[in-house]
Amino acid sequence: MIPNEQKAEIVQRFGSTPKDSGRAETQIAIMTARINDLTGHLENFKKDNSSRRGLIKLVSKRRKLLNYLAKNDITRYRTILSDLSLRK
16 A cells, blocks of 8 residues: 555646546556555565455556546656656
């Protein structure tokens, strides 16, 4: 889990307002932080299959949001990819 302070910082950075957590970029950034945290956890606990399943679900959900963003606004999509250092 990511701490509330880190989540608030992400929302402030990627949202249009400090409380805007519904924007696609904000959701993608929060999911990326959770994915990075889960990846580190799974390096230590290789047999934790329930967390691995959650990680796969998060990656899939992030991919769907990225596809939505690419269809509707390609500039916002390219910006979020470069800001989060994600690859297509």
